[in-house]
Amino acid sequence: MLFMLLALAPFTTSAKVNVKKIYNTNWLNVETEHFNVVSNTNAKTALLISEELERYRYFVAEVLGVEQKPLREKVTVVLAKSDSTFKMFGIRDDFVGVYSNRHEQISIFANAARFSPSSSGRSSEGRQTILHELAHFITYNTTHDIAMPLWFSEGMSEYLATYVEKNKQIVLGSxxxxxxxxxxxxxxxxxxxxxxxxxxxxxxxxxxxxxxxxxxxxxxxxxxxxxxxxxxxxxxxxxxxxxxxxxxxxxxxxxxxxxxxxxxxxxxxxxxxxxxxxxxxxxxxKLSYDLGKNGVEFPEFRYEQRKLAPEEALSLIINRINSVGAPFVSAEDRKIMLKEAEDFHDAFSLEQNLLVHQ
Incomplete structure (x- = not known):
């Protein structure tokens, strides 16, 4: 299952994955209760985004009642801090986000450029991109036995991505x-x-x-x-x-x-x-929900943050790109990507990855 959020730009083909740039980039990892966030943003922004994901998931699942199935593993969210670094993943210029669920391995790639947290009270392109992709995961992971036609999947993701916290309220649909x-x-x-x-x-x-x-x-x-x-x-x-x-x-x-x-x-x-x-x-x-006592009270945010070694970051990101597959990356480009990854990281298995994700 693959969903991509498109920017309003002419159709373009995908670029090749820039394995060298991924390897040479400094990556942070923030692990929370439900998410494994990998980002090249600064530490403060990485934490803000990670907390945003948990608060948003809690609100949609617990307050709006979109009950969730248990996960086999945490959702991996790979974030780029700018338009230029987002291109290293090989994503087409007219995409700003990708959500994928392959074999219960859930991955989100998003362009976090121009991110500001919901608590700022302002809309934010970077935040809405991230929340749109996360909404795909939440709606498809619900226990409710309903169909997910394309208009509903995209429309609901756009709607839920308008989430903002302002004047001690959560606001949807502004x-x-x-x-x-x-x-x-x-x-x-x-x-x-x-x-x-x-x-x-x-x-x-x-x-x-x-x-x-x-x-x-x-x-x-x-x-x-x-x-x-x-x-x-x-x-x-x-x-x-x-x-x-x-x-x-x-x-x-x-x-x-x-x-x-x-x-x-x-x-x-x-x-x-x-x-x-x-x-x-x-x-x-717009719909409004009070925050705080007698309103929505979020659980305590718990996390672990660390820097990723180049080899670990490369292995994780390339594996996730590989699991997404076409049309994210062509079969030929995938082979090139995996071969280049092998050259940077001896422990990276080209044969194993080709077999696992065929």
């Missing part, structure tokens, strides 16, 4: 947290012109266009529509119940049309009209 409701977008009134709920619910791919301009535009629209629909569904208790029922019915094997009719009891046209009115009007509400 209009200012994304570019979808920017003043310029609202003035133009055109972003949601092509929104069609039926088409969105039946989407199984982000874009079928090879044309760079059309590809980027459709990606933008897909994320905006998915986020907007999840925002609409989350904005009222009755709609939340309907959405959960719809996802349950899909999981039980019903087709989209059947599940939609049973769960929402309205036509696609009526839903599209209601959704556009919600998104273009003033009804879109």
């Amino acid at each position: 209009r200012n947290a994304t570019g979808y409701w920017s003043p310029k977008t609202r003035r133009s009134g055109r972003l949601f012109d092509n929104l069609d709920v039926e088409a969105l619910l039946k989407s199984d791919t982000l874009s079928k266009h090879n044309n760079n301009t059309l590809h980027a535009r459709e990606i933008n629209e897909f994320y905006a529509y998915s986020f907007g629909f999840v925002h609409y569904l989350a904005g009222h208790p009755a709609r939340r119940i309907q959405a959960f029922k719809y996802l349950q019915l899909l999981k039980q094997g019903l087709q989209v049309d059947q599940a939609f009719n049973k769960a929402f009891a309205m036509s696609y046209t009526e839903m599209t009209s209601a959704l556009k009115s919600y998104l273009n009007g003033k009804d879109a509400k």
